[in-house]
Amino acid sequence: MFAWWSVFRFSAEVSFLKPFAPLCGAKVSGRCEHYRLMMLPRHIWPDTATISDDRLHLGGCDARALAATYGTPLYVFDEATLRGAMRACLAAFERQGLPFGVHYAAKALLNTALAQIVAQEGLGLDVVSGAELLVARRASLPMERVHFHGNAPGAAELERAVAWGVGAVVVDNLDELERLAALTAARERPQGVMLRVAPDIEASTHPAIATGGAGSKFGLLPETLDTAAARLRVSPGLRFLGLHAHIGSQIFDLEAFRATVAVLVDLAARLRARHGLTAEELSPGGGLGTPYLAEEAAPDVAAYAAALCASLRDRCAAHAMPLPRLTVEPGRSIVARAGVALYTVMGRKLAADGTIRYLHVDGGMADNPRPALYNARYTALLANCASAPPGPPVSVAGRYCESGDVLLRDVSLPPAQPGDLLAVATTGAYTLSMASAYNLAPRPAAVLVAEGRARLIQRRETEDDLLARDVPL
Ligand SMILES: Cc1ncc(COP(=O)(O)O)c(C=O)c1O
Structure with a gap:
């Protein structure tokens, strides 16, 4: 007798059960x-x-x-699954033979032990707050492997990110760029920045976690990119590293990721032509989906890496642009299943x-x-x-x-x-990191x-x- 009922939502008549029998x-x-x-x-x-x-x-x-x-x-995290997901992602990009980085997105879940594992496995970290930076430091994660994001970071948080020497501040809007330029004006060693753009790509996911559309609160519209570039050119404390976009979370459609990379390369080519700025790094963010139900298929991280890298190669060739480093920021796909x-x-x-x-x-x-x-x-x-x-x-x-x-x-x-x-x-993902103390029940x-x-x-x-x-x- 074959008792799988407890695992399935609707029915035990699911074909992949058979191998387990x-x-x-x-x-x-x-x-x-x-x-x-x-x-x-x-x-x-x-x-x-x-x-x-x-x-x-x-x-x-x-x-x-x-x-x-x-x-x-109680939340139980399986170390083997966690490390396995990190290694699979690194290996998938390694196989593509391009310069790349994998930055775990701390918003999915962060604690010091997890940041230590991130450091041990050779990933970088994306953070969005001063406290997330603190955790990165507690875990001895090299700061050059940390990217600091946010659409409304506090002054003290930006100061900490710069003072601690994060690899990049990913700037979301012109006002943030202005603040960062003022903060770094007297610095001897310029702070690396990436500009986050709104690529106008509507990926298929829940509207609350779709972030790539022109109407999203995140990112510079391509029309304002020239203003940002002009500001960068007269900001001695800032060094342009490249462009960033993130189209949302829980996305299975590789075409949307491919299109995002194409938009980034096109915009990088425009910045080079109009402003003489060279993008050394491009990041299409995170967002790869994770199955939650038995009948949902798991996305193939190798196919994801191949799709992104093929798009990068094609568009760079079309613009006769040297290949920049590709940085991805997976969160959910690293930690959810663990x-x-x-x-x-x-x-x-x-x-x-x-x-x-x-x-x-x-x-x-x-x-x-x-x-x-x-x-x-x-x-x-x-x-x-x-x-x-x-x-x-x-x-x-x-x-x-x-x-x-x-x-x-x-x-x-x-x-x-x-x-x-x-x-x-x-x-594992977007649960404890979003937890509240509602009804004053301890987390x-x-x-x-x-x-x-x-x-x-x-x-x-x-x-x-x-x-x-x-x-x-
Ligand atoms: C800028 C940025 N990068 C990466 C991620 C991680 O996305 P995911 O957990 O879906 O991989 C997010 C989350 O939505 C994000 O806002």
Whole structure:
């Protein structure tokens, strides 16, 4: 018998299940059927995720034991998956034979341990705040591998970025350029800058995370690029490095990335012709999509790298331009699949006939706002009873005081009881980094797992932490 129900949202009739079938050997026991060892689909779950004796294991650690030790909600990060994604991205660009850089986008998730892994694996880092810069420094990440972004950075943040010698400040608008020019006017060593442009490319993704259109709040319109170039030419404290664009996140269409590179090269050629500025570096940003459901296909990072590099080669040849360095900024595609969120089922809402309408869990929109913000969908299983047959579709509601606090809608799960442990896959990106303390519920802890060992990389927020900024009258 083949029990994959708990993993799938709609149906177990999914063709890629078949290769896993030989790994399953069933024996029935109580509420759950036990399997000696079951691998989970790699494009949704971490590389090391297995179901052994009916329980989810991550990085060789029993999810139930992790929850017992660290409490829930708990975010578990699989080190092998994380490093594997970084290496795959580097290798994909390496194979293209062009000068390149891979900068992990810190906004997807940042803590010092992760920044240390980024440093060890040879990636750079994109940051957007002074505190993200601090984390980069704590992790001893060489500052020349850090790019500082933002459409409205504070004065102190810009000062820190310049004083610490970041590799580039990626300038979003003319006012920021003006501030940066004033800040660096007396510098002996000019600060490298890239100009972020709005390429007018509407990629297919949720409107809230589409950033490439002309109407987006981000980036210089091509019409204002000449003004920026003129300012750069009379700014002795600034050195033009190149152009940047980012068309959005959760994008699967390689054509949109290819078009972005073409726009960047065309604009670089224009700057060279009109202003004598040479772009040494071009960056089409990040944005490569990640599957969240079993039926979604994983994008091919090798095809992504090939598409970007082919576009760069073609357009540069058309303009007789030397090849600049290509820098990409993946966030989600590096960290999303490495993360699994663990929640305890606290209660249920039952229909009159006793069927379960909602499971209530001890986290929700404050640690993972993506369902509420973008109608994001997820895949889940019961970590303590991973191969039990499913009951009727059920929704998983968070603990927060909003009707929109529903993490999963109408998913197939075994009939759960209070105390069961829910594992939600692909929760590494844009969850903890966007977490809030809504309802004054402390933010979750995060652990890194590898080879049977778990290390706390972010402790759970405490009530004292929450009240530390609270000032009584
Ligand atoms: C400028 C910039 N670069 C990179 C990224 C990372 O995007 P993703 O996590 O989709 O790869 C973002 C996020 O949207 C971004 O704004």
